[in-house]
Structure formats: C-alpha cells, structure tokens
Amino acid sequence: MAEVRGRGARSNATGRYESETVHDVDDGWTDADAEVAPLRTQLTPERARTIIARNQSPDVGFDRSINPYKGCEHGCIYCYARPSHAFMGLSPGLDFESRIFWKPDAARLLEQELAKPRYVCKRIHIGGNTDPYQPVERELKSTRAILEVMRRFNHPLSIITKSVLISRDLDILGPMGREGLASAFVSITTLDRALARAMEPRASTPAKRLEAISRLADAGIPVGVGFAPVIPGLNDHELEAVLEAAKKAGASTAMYVTLRLPLEIKDLFREWLADARPDRAARVMSLVRQTRGGRDYDPDWSQRMKGSGPVADLIAARFKAAVKRLGLDGPRHDLDVSRFRVPPEMRPQMDLFDAA
16 A cells, blocks of 8 residues: 555554455555545544543553543554554454544543542543654643643553653643642653654654643653663664653653554554665564564563664663763652542532432
C-alpha cells in the first residue's frame, strides 16, 4: 500500500478477531497514475460507564489511569496501544490513527467515581495508553475537562505526552505541580526532525517537545523525559544527546523503554521500516531480536520493558551512566494524596453513589 501523507502505518490489515479479512491487491496502477487520497480522521463518541482504568501489571508504575481517547492521531508506528483497536473490530494499522473514540461524559464520570464514599485516593496516570494531547484534543478538550475535575478534588496525577499542547493547560497543571499534586513526562525519541516526522508523523517536533519541558519546568511542574522507545540501530545512538537536551530544557528525571513489538505491531513496524529506512531494516530487526531472546517480542513481565541480552545490557549501562552524569537519576516525583477532598457541591450526592 502506498504511503498516506501524515500517517505512520503503511497498511490497514483486518483486526485479528474478525472472521473475514481484507487484503490489498495490486491492480496495475502506480503512484504516478493517481495520488493517494488523504485519510480523514473520524471521531466517534463512546458511551462509557466508568473512566478510571485499573491494572495489576507488576512492571507498570501505576495501578489506575485515565485514557481520554482510544486510537491516536500521532500515528507513531511503534505504539504499543495499536493492538487494542482490534477489540473494536478495527485495524491496528491506519484505523488506529484515523478512527478515534472519545468519551463525551468523561468529566462527569470522573466526578462520580471520585465522590464515592469508598473511593481511596491514589495517583492517577493520564495517557498510559494513547496520548491525551493528540491533535483532536484542541477541539474536544476532553483532557482539559478531566484536569479541571482533578483540580477541584485536589487529586494527584501524572501525565505523559509527545505534544507541546500540554502547555495550554499550565493554568491548571502549574498550581497543581507547585502544590505537589501533578507531575509530567514528555516523550522524546529522537532529535532528528526527519526521523521524527517519518516515525511519529503527527506528534510535535522534537524542538517543540523540548519547549514543552521548558514551559512545564518554568511553571513549577516536576517534569521528566522519556526516551521511549529505544530502537537499536535506529535511534539508540541519540540516547545521551536526548537526555542532555532534556536536562538543559529543565527535566529533572528520566526513563526509557526498549522497543516492544507485540501482536500486529511487529508486522506494521517491519512494513514501515522496509519502506522508510530500507538501508537499515535488516540490521534494526536483527538488533531488536537480540534484545528479545531471538524473537521479535518476549512478553515476559520481568523484562518486557527493557529487554535482555548484550544489546539490552549495553543500552541499560549507557542510560545509567548518562542519567548519573546529568543528575537525572533522582527519585521519582512523590505526589501528595493527603489533600484530596470532595468539593462541597458534590457531597449531597455522595449517599446516592454509595447506594449505587
């Protein structure tokens, strides 16, 4: 399939749960005969019953999260959330980055959950699956509505993004950060604008992500940088440079994740790599397999985030040395759960929630 301008995936294979599959067929026409039509984003409201997702994964640093959107316009080819679109009968390929679901009642649902008498306050992570500041957020403002609720309840939160759009909400995040109620991570995979455009076509440029770190730090929000994913043979040589740039911008901590290729992502990534970087495709995949015990992916919880073997060990050693030299190896930002309060206007309804 020809590249679709502004999109990451090169195909739109049928989801793994569908009984019928659709395949592209070469009909003899070429790119010179007709340009590929632009792929428009389709927004679909989702009538959810709850807004807080909970997990028990031992290698995930939080047990509850909020994802304002399903699917992500950023189109990052390596995104580990892509396979989730198959649960809705859609493709983890182009559907994932063009068929976006959002929750119109997100703020109301969150109010209801937080106001329940038995609710126990713990940090909520925003954006653990898809980016809360993807382009449609400019119009829908679903993430902002969620933050407004969190602010009213004094509820601690962490948030991760690839978008400078997070700066729009400094009026909320700034005061919360200074009060120990909010922290942020900005993901930067490369400083190479051309690679970023190919790999993450609708995310903010690397320069804009550094600007986001700077603006968050200046507003008093503890902010870290995520060098994620590390792709051996493609962006791993930039590890130190990305961390140095982020530190200069104001980051105070750092983390990394080695490329993960579960389910459909392995084929989507291979397809993209062969098209976007054909000169190094074989080398990259060889190195990736060396971090996964000879396979494209190893789901074992004990090492799925970092990988194993000499290549993974070298990445870990370089990261450890870099964060120590730069002072990015401090403890993660602790958030204050003691200030959580149900707003007075919500308290008359608490008996109703308790009875539900």
